[in-house]
Amino acid sequence: MATDRYQHGLDKMMEYMPKGNSGAASHLKLADDLKDIAPDVTRYMVEFAFGDIYARPGLTKQEQALVTISSLVTLGTEPQLELHINTGLTVGLSKEQITAAIIHLLPYTGFPRVLNALAIVKKVFAERDADDAPETQAG
Numbered sequence: 001m002a003t004d005r006y007q008h009g010l011d012k013m014m015e016y017m018p019k020g021n022s023g024a025a026s027h028l029k030l031a032d033d034l035k036d037i038a039p040d041v042t043r044y045m046v047e048f049a050f051g052d053i054y055a056r057p058g059l060t061k062q063e064q065a066l067v068t069i070s071s072l073v074t075l076g077t078e079p080q081l082e083l084h085i086n087t088g089l090t091v092g093l094s095k096e097q098i099t100a101a102i103i104h105l106l107p108y109t110g111f112p113r114v115l116n117a118l119a120i121v122k123k124v125f126a127e128r129d130a131d132d133a134p135e136t137q138a139g
Contacts, residue, residue, distance in 0.1 A: 003047075005047045005051050006043065006046055006047050006051070008051045008055065009045075009046035009047045009048075009049070009050040009051025009052075009055075010046050010050070010051075012050040012051060012054050012055050013027050013028075013045075013046055013050040013054075015061065015091075016050075016054070016061070016065075016087045016090060016091060017090065018086050018087075018089070018090045019090065025079075025082045025083035025086050025124075026083065026086065026087075027045065027050075027083065027087075030042075030045070030083065031045065031046070061091035061092070062088070062091055062092055062093050062097075064091075065084065065087055065088035065091050065093055066088065066093065066097070066098075066101050068084045068087070068088075069081065069084050069085060069088055069098065069101060069102070070101055070102075070105060072084055072117075073102055073105050073109060073113055073114065073117040074105065074108070074109045074113065076113050076116065078116060078117075078120050081117060081120050082120050082123070082124055085098060085120060085121055085124040086124055086128070089124070089128055095121075095125055098121060099118070099121060102114055102117045102118060102121060103118075105117075
């Protein structure tokens with residue numbers, strides 16, 4: 001049975017989930033991938049990260065996403081960056097905003113981290129564009 005804190009965090013986390021894109025990197029997929037080896041990590045992510053931190057006032061969802069993306073680029077954590085680029089798009093960041101924020105990091109993090117991040121951006125944008133493309137019927 002979920003605690004109130006867990007449910008509060010889960011409700012907040014769902015606000016950041018990609019809609020209709022089951023293959024996209026997401027916090028739910030991450031939680032599912034960890035449930036057999038580290039189920040407590042999922043609880044920490046839901047209760048602490050989303051229930052406590054993401055629920056704080058002061059930043060919009062878009063601002064939170066840009067701060068997170070910038071931090072992940074600086075740290076060089078590409079798998080988490082992929083997840084949070086998807087999150088940023090989900091909460092309304094444009095491709096231009098995400099790309100501009102990453103380019104803005106050049107003097108602070110250097111070319112290798114920015115180039116690696118832009119490769120992840122390109123991958124996520126292509127996946128999201130493919131998911132948004134209308135299906136065609138062979139005939």
